Amino acid sequence: MVMAARTAAEFIPDTADLDELAASAQGCKGCDLYLDATQAVFGAGSGAAEMVLVGEQPGDQEDKAGAPFVGPAGRLLDKALLAAGIDRDRLYVTNAVKHFKFTRTERGKRRIHKKPSRTEVVACRPWLIHELMVLQPDVVVLMGATASQSLLGSAFRLTAHRGEELSLPPVEDMDVLDFDPRVTVTVHPSSVLRGPPSERDKAFDALAADLRFAAGLLPQKSR
Ligand code: URA
Numbered sequence: 001m002v003m004a005a006r007t008a009a010e011f012i013p014d015t016a017d018l019d020e021l022a023a024s025a026q027g028c029k030g031c032d033l034y035l036d037a038t039q040a041v042f043g044a045g046s047g048a049a050e051m052v053l054v055g056e057q058p059g060d061q062e063d064k065a066g067a068p069f070v071g072p073a074g075r076l077l078d079k080a081l082l083a084a085g086i087d088r089d090r091l092y093v094t095n096a097v098k099h100f101k102f103t104r105t106e107r108g109k110r111r112i113h114k115k116p117s118r119t120e121v122v123a124c125r126p127w128l129i130h131e132l133m134v135l136q137p138d139v140v141v142l143m144g145a146t147a148s149q150s151l152l153g154s155a156f157r158l159t160a161h162r163g164e165e166l167s168l169p170p171v172e173d174m175d176v177l178d179f180d181p182r183v184t185v186t187v188h189p190s191s192v193l194r195g196p197p198s199e200r201d202k203a204f205d206a207l208a209a210d211l212r213f214a215a216g217l218l219p220q221k222s223r
């Protein structure tokens with residue numbers, strides 16, 4: 001007998017209510033990341049959003065606050081959205097993985113972000129797919145390798161595809177997506193913060209340019 005891989009799928013209620021989904025994510029045991037995190041951090045934003053931004057996973061501050069992109073990466077993202085002329089109130093922002101993965105510094109004080117494994121990303125993907133199916137956005141922006149590879153496959157290299165208009169391939173073991181959003185990829189906002197200070201302005205401008213490109217893919221009426 002082939003054992004089905006453990007995923008979030010069995011924890012997802014059959015509902016199109018985002019609040020109900022968010023509440024259910026608190027009970028998810030689709031992988032082991034729920035064990036050490038404070039809480040699941042579900043997506044947030046307008047239920048009528050035409051554009052969805054996808055990051056990697058909550059960070060230290062998001063884990064405590066229970067909301068995505070409220071820490072340093074979120075502040076950088078807010079600035080880039082402002083530079084791109086995009087109103088964050090019209091977006092829905094979420095992550096590929098809903099629980100914070102971290103290691104502790106030697107004395108246990110600080111929690112350091114750890115990249116989620118492929119298994120964890122695939123385990124959590126049903127939440128992301130479900131969010132997208134409920135929202136039916138026109139445009140999906142995948143920020144960073146984790147988000148990109150969650151939906152576009154583990155061989156996907158985002159640096160080779162920035163500024164391109166892509167679409168979602170069929171996702172294995174998933175309900176077929178019954179809509180066809182335009183998809184673009186860009187770097188993760190925290191990569192701008194982590195990069196060399198001399199490169200920061202350039203990296204920031206490139207992120208803002210990618211976001212502007214994404215906004216340009218929205219239907220004319222809503223730009
Ligand atoms: N980084 C992410 O990818 N997501 C967040 O919510 C915060 C930081």
Ligand code: SF4
Pocket residue numbers: 007008025028029030031032033034040097098099120123124127
């Ligand atoms: Fe479930 Fe995702 Fe949390 Fe894993 S990271 S327990 S799949 S919500």
